[in-house]
Amino acid sequence: MLHIYNSLTRKKELFTPQEAGKVGMYVCGITVYDYCHIGHARMFIVFDVLYRHLQALGFNVNYVRNITDVDDKIIARAAENNESVEQLTGRYIEAMLEDETALNVLRPSHEPRATAAIDDMIQLIQQLIDKGFAYAADNGDVFYSVSKFEHYGELSGRKLADMRAGERVAVDTNKEDPMDFVLWKSVKPGEPSWPSPWGDGRPGWHIECSAMAKSHLGEQFDIHGGGMDLQFPHHENEKAQSEAAHGHTFAHYWMHNGFVRVDEEKMSKSLGNFFTVREVLKLYSGEELRFFIINSHYRSALNYSTAQLDAARAAVQRLYTALRGTRDDAALGIDQTFIDRFEQSMNDDLNTAEAFAVLFDLATEINRLDDVESDQATVFANTLRALGGRLGLLQDDPETALQGLPSDDDSIDAAAIDALIAERDAARAEKNWQRSDEIRDQLTQAGITLEDSGGKTTWRRG
């Protein structure tokens, strides 16, 4: 029985989909004007793990994650680069897909782009105006009237009065209430725009998600996710729009992943302390980065450091090392005891850290057996691979994974390594330990570790 922490109620709750066997899930994706950083990667991976887990539990999952491809920052960046908005967003969407592939993130069922859903947004805004929840200002902007929606503040646990007291935004004179937020922005010279009943303009950020969620998942669906910082105002506003327009609950469970920090401070574009995914992938594999991210609970803060990535490398190596030499014979089946333990952990609000303990126990069991090709070892290996797969890990050939790691030293290639190993084997056969150790030292310097076991020498990076 899956329990997930619902940000709306601030409690772990039993997960019950609105329709048996099916799950509708919407996650706020990114605004594409730059390369993805580790914080974005965490969101991709956390919800990818949830997606995989729901599927493993037998649910038919409709997973929607949007792409925001029109917004102030995109427009500004495109102008800076002297290119069109489409060129800019196209490039960064490509880059995002590359990063996701490297991190072994599954493609969601749908990845709608905001610019392709303008009609839906206009319709939704009109609905809000008709119902009295929104109003058009003289300048062509349309605003949502926060005070009309009695549940406003419910998701983020704030009261309107408190928010007004803490108001830090310059007051927009077109608004009736400083807390009101924009649904439609009237066009500015040189900016992309679409025709609407209120004049040419473009949508506000929050309405995008309300509209795209509705068109792919309906007015009500199961899970809505995103980064912690989206809880307010983005999700609060999204909820207010959708619930006011439709007259009933929007998402049943709200899930928010915690942040990645650098030196105990949030990693973000504005602070400039971010590391892009592709930057990190020069020295660590996507799998190592993925391990680092899901080694801790998705709601806790995660401090980024290379020491942590080194630890992730060692951990992933341990798992692949255990799989090395094992048979891949599905006919022998899996060990249900470990599967059950794993599922129990994952069902507890995605306790991936505890789930990893099960994988490491399996690794120990395999290592304990004298014969890695025995039926028992094969069952454990099958189980380890299967559970690894549920986390998006351990799907590579062990040898390939251990030898193909990114490294800052690529002075020596596989053929050269094999040649040196052959030479060393010859030296060892003659008990020429001096020459043998020389070769091993040379390889160690190049970041290659040799292992002599079972009369055979294997190598790995790191």
Add this chain to the structure above:
RNA sequence: GGCUGAAUGGCAGAGUGGCUAUGCACCGGAUUGCAAAUCCGUUUACCUCGGUUCGACUCCGGGUUCAGCCUCCA
């Protein structure tokens, strides 16, 4: 100022009212030509002050420190 959430061994990170997390690192042993990998074993903990309890790291209350949100943000 308002609202959240944290504080666990050298590091990372789970969890529990009394019983081994796990990974990395360390130490001892096995194995190895020596290593590496692996196995066996050992050591190191629960921010602080009160309270509840036979017993609390775990529950309750105060305090301290840290982070996040309240503006665009995964």
